[in-house]
Amino acid sequence: MKTILVVDDEDKIREVIVSYLQKEGFRTAEAGSGQEALRTVRQGGVDLLVLDLMLPDMDGEQVCREIRRSDAIPVLMLTAKASKTNQIHGLSLGADDYLTKPFDPRELVARVRAVLRRSDDSQLLADRVSFRNGHLEIDSLRQVVFCQGERVSLTPIEYKLLVALARYPKRSFTRDELVDKIMGFAYDGDVRTIDQHVKNIRQKIEKDPKNPIYIQTVYGSGYRFSGELL
Numbered sequence: 001m002k003t004i005l006v007v008d009d010e011d012k013i014r015e016v017i018v019s020y021l022q023k024e025g026f027r028t029a030e031a032g033s034g035q036e037a038l039r040t041v042r043q044g045g046v047d048l049l050v051l052d053l054m055l056p057d058m059d060g061e062q063v064c065r066e067i068r069r070s071d072a073i074p075v076l077m078l079t080a081k082a083s084k085t086n087q088i089h090g091l092s093l094g095a096d097d098y099l100t101k102p103f104d105p106r107e108l109v110a111r112v113r114a115v116l117r118r119s120d121d122s123q124l125l126a127d128r129v130s131f132r133n134g135h136l137e138i139d140s141l142r143q144v145v146f147c148q149g150e151r152v153s154l155t156p157i158e159y160k161l162l163v164a165l166a167r168y169p170k171r172s173f174t175r176d177e178l179v180d181k182i183m184g185f186a187y188d189g190d191v192r193t194i195d196q197h198v199k200n201i202r203q204k205i206e207k208d209p210k211n212p213i214y215i216q217t218v219y220g221s222g223y224r225f226s227g228e229l230l
Contacts, residue, residue: 002116003027003045007037007063008052008078017050020105021112034058038066046073048116050108051095053079064095074115074156078103096157115156129166131227136205136214138166147205157182158201161194165215165225174222198223 006017009032018028029046031037034055040046049067053060064075077095096115099108130137137146143159145152154162164181165173173181175191182194202209216226 001025001027002047003029004048004050004112005029005031005037005040005046006050007031007034007055007060008050009033009054009056010052013052016105017108020109024109024113026112032056034060034063037063041067041071041073048074048076048112050076050078050112053077068153068155071153076108076111076115096155131166131214136227138163145205152204154201154204158197158204161197162201162205162215165223166227169225169227172218172221172224176222178222194222 004021004026006014006021006028007030008014008017011032014030014032018030021028029040031040032055034057037049037051037055041049051060051063055063060077060079064077067073067075074096076097076099078099078101080101097111099111128137128139128141135148138144139146140163145154145159145162161178161182164178175194178194179191182197198215199209202212202215205214206212214225214227216224218224
């Protein structure tokens with residue numbers, strides 16, 4: 001049974017979310033502040049965060065940054081800010097999905113399931129593959145990535161996107177194809193969110209993100225992975 005940590009300073013919102021999640025078979029935990037959320041995550045056992053951006057002690061963006069320094073727990077952000085700019089900013093911090101208030105609790109549950117389903121997918125590569133003489137390594141069993149021997153902290157979506165591309169070196173994928181692979185056919189958001197995830201990955205694995213070696217842009221279409229498998 002998966003444990004979902006619901007982080008929101010409004011009791012009624014937490015109660016509604018928790019009620020719907022529990023009815024769908026999830027175990028839940030609650031936090032009303034950023035510090036309480038971080039303490040709960042550090043104790044272990046949390047599989048996903050539903051994280052409100054407006055918290056009394058620190059904003060959800062700070063919470064997400066702190067978590068991403070050491071953990072790849074999926075994060076579903078909640079916010080009253082509906083603009084694409086805010087959404088892209090949230091994704092750039094490492095969020096896996098983004099839902100604006102007010103929202104249908106049934107949609108939230110569906111998105112939680114979708115994010116967990118994506119993050120649980122480990123059947124994409126051999127146990128361990130190495131590119132460019134060991135510069136980049138992907139360990140599929142542990143779902144971790146190493147760059148120059150150092151572990152790289154990727155979100156579940158970033159990991160799955162990297163693996164989807166790396167499985168077929170030099171094959172071009174459109175943004176729509178990558179959305180289907182990473183986010184599922186039911187995703188109805190902007191396919192350009194793929195661009196932000198690619199940007200995040202490049203910042204983490206490329207020596208020069210502006211001149212990437214691994215994830216290359218196919219202009220007018222999408223992306224491809226270029227790496228020597230060794």
